[in-house]
Amino acid sequence: MKERIRLIRENSGLSQREFGSTLLISGSAINLYESGKRIPPASVIASICEKFHVREEWLRTGQGPMQ
Secondary structure (H helix, E strand, O other): OHHHHHHHHHHOOOOHHHHHHHOOOOHHHHHHHHHOOOOOOHHHHHHHHHHHOOOHHHHHHOOOOOO
16 A cells, blocks of 8 residues: 555655645655555545545555546
8 A cells, every 4th residue: 555655645746744734644644654664544545535536445455446
């Protein structure tokens, strides 16, 4: 999932801080998710899917289409 979170953020042209701000979390939390040191909670996953129009199955597993 860490690579897919980074892909969404980079495709959006946002820094980790900006991406986190969009999701109402810190940039350091995004760094932890992208490095694989933490797995985002369900609420953050849902926010990413809603705000960036990606499918939850794709974000969680990489299976199926992104949108």
